[in-house]
Amino acid sequence: MAELNGRPVTLAELQALALTNYGHFTSMRVENGRTRGLPLHLARLARDCQALFGVDLDLDRVRTFARQALPPVGESVLRVTVFDPALDLNHIGGDAQPQILVTSRPAGPMPLPPLRVRSVVHTRDLAAVKSVGLVGQLRHRREAQRTGFDDALFTDSDAVVSEGGTWNVGFVRDDQVIWPDADCLCGTTMELLRQVRPSTTTTVRLPDLAAFDAAFATNVGIGVRSISAVDGLPFPDTHPVVEELRKLYTELPDDLI
Structure with a gap:
């Protein structure tokens, strides 16, 4: 699952992230739509968005897109990545409009060996x-x-x-x-x-x-x-x-x- 602002992400948008590689993220282990420390994850996203882009992040939109991308049941690792597809290596100084990429994958077992x-x-x-x-x-x-x-x-x-x-x-x-x-x-x-x-x-x-x-x-x-x-x-x-x-x-x- 990979969605940008609540809809399927395009290849061009993923290429922008891969080639410019400027942004931030947080990852959560989610079980049946719930996760530990959600306020800490949201605070991190807001803080890092200011640090890298100098703008506020709409955390209600983050939660909306995250809920949409989650599988209805089971354990998964949800990653929220914030980046601006319009910025590139030569024009990284432009005014930023960060976008919200949400991806999910199955969670691995715990505990893990030392x-x-x-x-x-x-x-x-x-x-x-x-x-x-x-x-x-x-x-x-x-x-x-x-x-x-x-x-x-x-x-x-x-x-x-x-x-x-x-x-x-x-x-x-x-x-x-x-x-x-x-x-x-x-x-x-x-x-x-x-x-x-x-x-x-x-x-x-x-x-x-x-x-x-x-x-x-x-x-x-x-x-x-x-x-x-x-x-x-x-x-x-x-x-x-x-x-x-x-x-x-x-x-x-x-x-x-």
């Missing part, structure tokens, strides 16, 4: 914006997978941990949940967990990781997923706090789109 990740020095451009420009993240994910890992964990040049390729990272020490204090995309799953489980935010460096009891990744597609290794440092596949976070997340109330 991740093994490789640390790399990388900071995303406009880290706080969920941009469609994913070449940096995907290049590092590809290189990690080709060397036997599942994904990449980003740090800065001082080894300060920030985030994963398309997920937030958290750690556990002495029953305490710790989120890295660094420039990153604050995911809706992480924000929801912060609301229901006390946690701390502090600077985390790679040499600090040996002092933690567990590590985990979060996003809407994977929920809460254990990390079993960072580089050569092992972590347990399961941990009571990570299991508690997973349970808290799955029991969160959802919102009707």
Whole structure:
């Protein structure tokens, strides 16, 4: 399913997105028309639209188009992408009229097996914006997978941990949940967990990781997923706090789109 402003998207419009690749998006895991953290997703779309296009986004239209594109029953991953097909590489400075592209696909199973990740020095451009420009993240994910890992964990040049390729990272020490204090995309799953489980935010460096009891990744597609290794440092596949976070997340109330 792919619709632009509530009607089938044309090839020319998709070509504009593919060739110019300027826009932003949010993804939601939806079950029977409901999703967790809908206000956070909508706030992200409004904030990022101002950041990239300098205009307000009509969130009522977003919800209308999202509802229309959803399958009536079952679990799916719904993606709302905001871009302007009229803008191109040579005329990117024109007044923007962002359009709403909604796509959906079947959701995968949860929970997923633990991740093994490789640390790399990388900071995303406009880290706080969920941009469609994913070449940096995907290049590092590809290189990690080709060397036997599942994904990449980003740090800065001082080894300060920030985030994963398309997920937030958290750690556990002495029953305490710790989120890295660094420039990153604050995911809706992480924000929801912060609301229901006390946690701390502090600077985390790679040499600090040996002092933690567990590590985990979060996003809407994977929920809460254990990390079993960072580089050569092992972590347990399961941990009571990570299991508690997973349970808290799955029991969160959802919102009707």
